[in-house]
Amino acid sequence: MLELMAGPVLTFTDRGIYCPAGDFHIDPWRPVDRALITHGHADHARWGHRAYLATDGAAPVIRMRLGDIALETIAYGTTRQIGDARVSFHPAGHVPGSAQIRVEVAGEIWVVSGDYKTVDDGLSEPFVPVPCHAFITECTFGLPVFRWPDPAQIAAEINGWWTANVAAGRFSLLGAYSLGKAQRLLAALDPAVAPILTHGAIENTNAVLRNQGYALPDTIRVTPELKPKDHPGALVLAPPSALGTSWAKRFTPASDAFASGWMALRGVRRRRAADRGFVVSDHADWAGLNTAISETGAERVFVTHGYTAQFRQWLESQGYDAGIVETDYSGEELDSTEDVVEAP
Amino acid sequence: MQRFADLFTALDQTTSTKAKVTALAGYFREAPDADRLWTIALLSGRRPKRTITTTRLREWAAERAGLPLWLFEASYDVVGDLAETIALILPPPARTVERSLTDWIAWLKSLAALEEPDRKPEILAAWDSLPGPQRFVFNKLITGGFRMGVSRKLMTRALAAATDIDEARLAHRLMGDWTPETTSFSELVLSDDPADDLSRPYPFYLAYQLDDPPENLGDPSDWRAEWKWDGIRGQLIRRDGQLHIWSRGEELMTDRFPELRATLDHMPDGTVLDGELLAWDHEAARPMPFNALQRRIGRKSVPKKLLAEAPVVLRAYDLLEWQGSDLRAAPFADRRARLDALLDALPADAGIQPSPLVPFDSWEALAATRETARDANAEGLMLKRAASPYLAGRKKGDWWKWKVAPLVIDAVMIYAQAGHGRRANLYTDFTFAVWKGDELVPFTKAYSGLTDAEFRQITAWVRKNTLERFGPVRRVPPEHVFEIAFEGIQRSARHKSGVALRFPRMSRWRHDKPAAEANSFDDLQAMLATYG
Ligand SMILES: [Zn+2]
């Protein structure tokens, strides 16, 4: 009775997820007074809010992307009172510094997952299930055909492909998001094979993360002056949209590849017409989503972006009270051009 | 099957023709005879008979994965490929067992002898013994839909490299209705007796689309023109008192066209014609619309009524064999002259007519003639160099299709649906409408013609502007106008709008046009009256 009178902990508005008790938004897509940010990807951390709150780990990249903003930081697991709400941030395993946000009002707990994955990528702080009454989850890969291979196997495949290219006198062009995916791949590469070159958009993020203490192998920034032939057999890491452009043409001959969860689908691999597609995602696969949701103990689940209709129906069939929330989040977009727009 | 699955993966992982041929040639050098024969068979569209319905496969896979059937179907909608969906959705194998490709196919055939309920444990055990790529290939075998991104031409080239046999000769040996059960690798590929199969057709010579102005082809007197028909390309073979009709897809269709049997009485042995099979309106002396022909090819035996409603003729345009000798090296003009002499001697009701040459003395005049193609129910013109030999496969230079410009209409997009397979993460299937007063009447769907960048742009817009969802379909605001190009228009009772378009696609995104300026239902009706 009391809960009903108090209203829901979080509501869904055309600006984003809103907490009436604390008068703040989480990952809003239109300007608001107070924004709590799960992580630095552009669909979650947007420009134009009066005040920002994010984890210590996520803040440097958010600053790099959004410039001079009023950004306060918070450590994982620390509780802060905002109005009548108690708020804390917990690792989401998505990218370095990424968080789920726990909001507690009058004993009722809701958790906004942001984007997350449950496998340990060797770089991001691993996902921690947070018990709650209601869980707001993404479902980018919310169909049972998505099952991520063992990261060690993928690392071996990528290093094997690279080694074969070196032997054949080719460069290896690998397309990956500039925040998260790229660094996670760097951490999995075997630097003994050959030098690693990086696109400016990726190297900017690398610099910020190295500065925070994340361990990344040595890389060389691709500048207009760089002479590809000085780096035979190099692996060139670039945002997906830079592959196939004149920027990438200077590295010939080359074998090209993409790293994305979408590469699990043969049809998508073929449409990209790349030589190889490696199945690497920073989002949870089917099993990951199901385990994460079940471990929260939540009875109510809201799905935000991805295969929402199908995933909601599945959750209903599993006994959850599930709903779909329309948001402006975009999941893992193989075809995003955002990275290059931000390149210097 | 490891070796075959590795081949499949190697072919799938590269877009380079050279790399594909290398991988395939390597396989053809190393694989045992039985496996390479099956590989040739699979790559040329000869598949083992299906012993299990896809309905059962879906049920069993869903059950094995512990998922409701609707979720399996929803996944299939996204993946777009049944074999792949099953391979992805099943739990990883418990233990792996190695069997050759040929063994698996033999096993598959042995299932036919079992009752359906007894096939289930066999299939489940097979699934549980195959790792990822092999499981996918295995599913391709049992569902019967084998495509490996390798054309016949590439396969033949690789086989030629592996066996040192001339490519054209190999292409001819591989034609016809052999199966791995009726021949062996050495008999089919290595044996030097090409006359052993009397029904064997020649590889078809295919033309490219002409995009440059015809003036670039040189002196018009070196060229011949014919109408380009919208029918089914076919080869008619008479050898040893027998008639065989092959489609370009290498399907033996003799029995589907009983009206062509009369040919046997009038044509000598050792004759092979190349032409177009068309449903023919004898009164108007022009082809019927394509769907009349479609009614005919959809069935193996033809009822009398249909035979009368949609009679088929072969409009012949080439003579490949005459008196038992292969004429393909002779110039087109000579082959054509002999063809005309042969057809001249046939009675009018033999079901074979010449596809007449279209006379012209300048490219300009021919361009004007091309504009009248729709009046003749043709798609445009074919240009053939008078001196050209009859080559195998799609080759540039001597033969060109010169299609008439498509019909176009500006329409408003009102529904969007995500694509499957290649385009699972993009909105690519759209429904278009035209104005009837201030109401929008949907009249066609289209899903091709835009660039990848345009599909990405419209996908982002659809995601942000969904008004309503009906399962996978989203209703969007009527804001975007697209030019829809199509090859023909017909009255159709099956479509709510009363019209059906042939080959509709998006030819242009009209960023310049507000929705209110799209075409109207009256415009569509006027097109139907003119071209229908
Ligand atoms: Zn993200």
Ligand SMILES: [Zn+2]
């Ligand atoms: Zn996101």
